[in-house]
Amino acid sequence: MSENPQPSPSAVQASHEIRAVISRIRRRILNASAVEDLTLGQSSVLARLAGEEGVTATELAAAEGVRHQSMTATVAALVARGLLVRRPDPADGRRLLIALTPEGRRRVEEGRQVRTEWLAERLQDRCTEEERQAVIAALAVLERLTHD
DSSP states (O other), rough: OOOOOOOOOHHHHHHHHHHHHHHHHHHHHHHTTTOSSSHHHHHHHHHHHTTOOOHHHHEEEEHTTTOOOHHHHHHHHHHHSSEEEEEEEETEEEEEEEOOOHHHHHHHHHHHHHHHHHHHHHHHHHHHHOOOOOOOOOOOOOOOTTTT
């Protein structure tokens, strides 16, 4: 929108506040659905695999920003719990693909439901209808920032 290379003070302030609020909301939402028997890293892996048919440990490690050895340990723990399965890659039998089991998928869906309910309850209890509409409008603006 602007040709000016230097962000305005309001743009800098908005940037700081958005990042801080999103970080706090993310932590609160994750804590609302925290399952005591899973680590945050394990929960993150399950959530990442929800939209996948199968990925390698290397791909998963890169996506999660961890070392391959760390991901291998995380995957092994989730396989032992019956939440993930390793299977040969049909395109390359030397590779193993990691995917959710039906129980793993159930846990992901249950966690999403809990997080949605937590946030909806907070919005209902702590915001007026006008404030909720303002949030919806603000999110439309933020969504626009994600498009190139």
